[in-house]
Amino acid sequence: MNKNFTVVLAADFLSVSGLWFGIFANFQLMILLGLTDFYKALILVVGPVFLILTSPYAGKVIDRYPVKNIITIAGLVQFSCAILQLYAFYSNSVLILIFSLVMLNIANAFYTPSLKSAIAFIVPNQKLLEANALYMNVTTISRISITAISGLALSFLPLLHMYIAVIICYFIMNFLRLYIHINESIDKRSFQKSLPFKDVFLLLGKKPILIGLMMNVSMIYLFLGGSNLVILKLSELHENHVIQGFLYGIEGIFLMIAGFVVKKIYGKRNLLLINTVLVTGTGIAVYIMQFGVYSVWSAFLGYSLFGFFMGCWLPSYSTISQLIIPEEIRGRFFAFQEMWNRITQQLALLYTGFMLEFFNLFSHLHMTSIAIISISLVVLVWNFKRDFTISLHESTFNK
Template identity: 35%
Template sequence: MWRNRNVWIVLIGEFVVGLGLWAGIIGNLAFMTEFVASDFHKSVILAIGMLAGVIVAPLAGKIIDASSKKKVLIGSSIARVITVFVMFAAIAFDSVLLMIVFLILLQIAATFFMPAIQSIIPKIVDKKDLLSLNGWHMNARTLSRIVGAASAGLFVAYVDLIWLYVVSLIMYAVVLVTLFFLHIDESIVESKTQKKESSSFKEVLPVLKQYPVVLVTLVLIVVPILFLGSFNLMIMKIAQMHDSTSISGLLYTVEGVGFMLGAIAVKYLGIRMKTGTMMFSLALLIGVLQSLLFFSTIEIMNVVIFAVFGFAVGCFFPTTMTIFQKQMPAEYHGRFFAFRNMIDQTLFQLVLLSTGALLDWFGLPITGLAFGLFSLMLTIFFMLYLKSKKYSLAFE
């Protein structure tokens, strides 16, 4: 796998585009701090960008399935480069409106880019290497988040804001150039049948019913999202409970390190365990970890929970991605991954809002216990569901 040039292009591209993305995110926060006083207004502005991605996702999936995925990647990368100039204008004119346009356009570009990358991965490696490559792909994204956020945070303290977007522009341009060296087999049979199959985003839903394993896996993603969607709120609550700001940095660190170790270890776990067994085991483990937040008043318990959670999620997402890539027919990959990303973004928003309310009403221990019990019941229900359909839980 490591001798495959396409693998390096995908991994380096993911890391570099992440650096550009996080430089832009830190820049956006700094810009809003200066021109937007209300925290609620800031959250609305950020939500508008995500909403644009949800709206465009059906079109993105349809185009990805009907077109060359390499061309979609190049097109969305060109759009990213052009979009940065909108932010240059926003800074020049101190315009929040132009910044909103920038966020919308950037999210739309990402809505095309991410499903196309996820559709390409099964085309560049053998099936036996899918789990490993998905793990390293997650690691590249996590490493870019750590390096990008830390570097941009330091950078913005010493230079003008516009230079963060110059860095973003350079990173996006580098990714654009590397994509031209991507070589994949995208031979498309121009039959009427295939054209019909690629015609509608809505056709993904009936297909899901034919593949119960894919449907179950898609629903079980709710389990880690309950934790991830409320991640920042929970860490702020823990810091408040223990009257310590240093614990926040510690929890972010142990979770990030755990995630990277999990994404590496998933390859070796995959040798010893069937993919289905691993997914259900990890979902149960995450449910237990959420329940253990009932003991969040114990400081060391939080460190252990977040470290193990990072490891579990680092294993979980490459595992589920491998299931999707293997079980879902290739001709539906673009629309399916666009649909999956749309669901993820919607769930993140719902979890964020509901967690805020639950933390205000009941506090972290009860909220964590409620999330944990829900996750455990959901996982056990779908284990029983697959068994009732005569499916083995130890599927590949």
């Protein structure tokens, strides 16, 4: 832990807290405004669409200007969006709410890739895996605690207090970020004005290890993108909505447990190899979940394993990218990574809805687990054939 990284963690804890306070408040506002489920879904989809469209431009900007400046501006936009959401509440305006969500997602298109780049500058290579694991734990604790607090707050306090909480979180977040110091090793002012986004695809061709990583993340999101629908369906099948809270809680607890043991799991081993093995583990966890249709204990076991494997997988996903992506293209690559994540999430959500609508939960989980395990095995074989090797204890890697 160093001062910079501590400030990054504290600021992001507040960022995630503000995000989740806002999500709960906006859901409640949409209910009060009498919006149908279709319009609610449409409002929630519009924001991520703009994030995807903005990502290529965001990547170019991050590679052209200092990372701290972009993080600061993105934070100010997030704060402005919180004020807009409060105004939408006072005026009962759906259009202002939509505008604020669009602007918030555009700000996140700049913020998330910038933060990944910043961590790579602040933390030594040998400590990146631990840093990403700690970052994951902090954001998980924030998500779990704020969702619990928000549920209670909406039961006892006026909705106004939720929007005030969002503003307070973003205000303190921006204040803390003033104390972040990032020393970039290259002078971005010397870059040419044109920074083609297509360079990301050329990079994938030069470093095919990244293709294996993208295949892995696609398989993770194949289930994760529709996980909320799966949990909802399980609670409906067992006619017990308390199950939802238990499943979210178990997943989060095991996600955090994994964060404390992730360094021992990887050690000096090949990061991509262990990353792919963990993806196979998530496939096995999803396979166990399918029996949750008959026994809720199978659902608990499946989500416990899924949370643990995810908790071990997520830090290495960020670490591998931070280690091998050249500094001059990090912004564009991390922007592409965020764009890819969002697209796969939305497609996975549609896939889950289709499977639950025309088949059933058992079939969905069965097919998804087979797909995850099959593709991860392909990546494993590919890894052995091409001899992709990357370790925290090596300054270079094969291929």
